[in-house]
Amino acid sequence: MTLTVIILTLTGIVFFYATTVGILRFPDFYSRLHAAGKGDTLSSLLILLALMLYNFHELNLANLLVAMKILLIVVFIFMASPTATHAIVDAGYESGVQPWTKKSEPED
Amino acid sequence: MRYIYTFLIMFGFWILLSGKLDLFHLTLGVISSALVTFLSANLFMYEHGRNRLTTGMRFLLYLPWLLYQIMLSTLHVAYLALHPKMKDRIDPTIVTFKTILKTDIAKVALANSITLTPGTITVRIEKDIFYVHAISRKAAAGLPGEMEERLAKIFERD
Numbered sequence: 001m002t003l004t005v006i007i008l009t010l011t012g013i014v015f016f017y018a019t020t021v022g023i024l025r026f027p028d029f030y031s032r033l034h035a036a037g038k039g040d041t042l043s044s045l046l047i048l049l050a051l052m053l054y055n056f057h058e059l060n061l062a063n064l065l066v067a068m069k070i071l072l073i074v075v076f077i078f079m080a081s082p083t084a085t086h087a088i089v090d091a092g093y094e095s096g097v098q099p100w101t102k103k104s105e106p107e108d
Numbered sequence: 109m110r111y112i113y114t115f116l117i118m119f120g121f122w123i124l125l126s127g128k129l130d131l132f133h134l135t136l137g138v139i140s141s142a143l144v145t146f147l148s149a150n151l152f153m154y155e156h157g158r159n160r161l162t163t164g165m166r167f168l169l170y171l172p173w174l175l176y177q178i179m180l181s182t183l184h185v186a187y188l189a190l191h192p193k194m195k196d197r198i199d200p201t202i203v204t205f206k207t208i209l210k211t212d213i214a215k216v217a218l219a220n221s222i223t224l225t226p227g228t229i230t231v232r233i234e235k236d237i238f239y240v241h242a243i244s245r246k247a248a249a250g251l252p253g254e255m256e257e258r259l260a261k262i263f264e265r266d
Contacts, residue, residue: 015182022189030229030241031200035185037223042182065127072124082223086230089241093231099200099241 001057005050012046015039028100029092037085041077048074114149115141166262167217173258174221181226188243198243207236207256214263221255 019039026032052070055063122137123129188198209215219230222240231239 015186018182018186018189022185025189026198028200030231031198031243034227034229034241034243035189037229038178038181038185039189041224042178045178062127065124068124078224079220082220082230085223086219089229090232093239099202101200 001053005054008046008050008053012043012050015043015046019043029097030089030099033085033089037081041081044077045074048077111145111149115145118144163263170258170262174224177221177225177255181224184226199245200241200243201245202231203240203242205238205240207238209236209256209260209263211263214259217263218256218259221259225255 016039019035022035022039023032026035048070052067055066055070057063118141119137122141123134126133126137207215207218209218215233215236219233219238222228222230222238227243229241231241233239
């Protein structure tokens with residue numbers, strides 16, 4: 001049980017790390033949002049799952065309710081994260097941010 | 109009918125959040141759920157006709173597949189982000205395609221699913237044209253793909 005919790009949390013942290021590196025390294029606004037919008041979803045899911053399992057050290061109604069609340073957070077993130085990403089991307093598109101392409105990069 | 113659905117959802121939510129099952133708290137819950145239902149049932153469920161229960165069940169069956177796609181997507185993004193020659197690997201483009209989906213809720217589900225799956229983000233929807241930013245040619249080629257068919261089965265089959 002504890003081992004599963006540790007593994008899930010660590011995987012989540014690794015994905016968060018990759019996401020952050022992605023935000024810093026990708027060349028433009030749109031591709032950065034690829035990293036921001038997706039990495040977050042899975043890594044927060046993993047970490048919240050770990051919390052849910054950790055919470056079940058003893059099984060009773062109170063713990064079950066807490067687990068359900070964590071599940072609700074997961075559901076919320078699943079709806080909110082892509083919607084927020086979409087809103088930001090659309091705002092960028094609206095104000096005319098040009099996407100980075102291979103051609104716009106001068107050859108070294 | 110939608111008043112009953114909304115009330116049940118609200119009341120379930122109340123029990124979940126309060127966690128107390130004595131008479132006092134349950135009565136408060138019934139009163140507030142009824143009030144919220146009265147004020148916002150029109151807002152909460154506005155589309156008539158379709159059988160929501162079966163649509164909801166089908167959507168629940170769709171979730172595991174979506175979760176698998178999200179896993180692929182995160183692995184893909186993580187791989188790209190950590191790749192030393194990242195700029196050779198990516199080739200962003202904006203693609204447009206026309207969707208076969210009719211209802212708003214199905215379009216929203218498709219847009220969010222596209223954002224969550226590998227290498228693509230929905231930029232905007234105009235009527236039934238989707239603008240999608242894809243991070244590589246390979247991701248762009250896969251659009252709209254099997255996701256649209258699955259969603260069409262969920263939301264638009266009676």
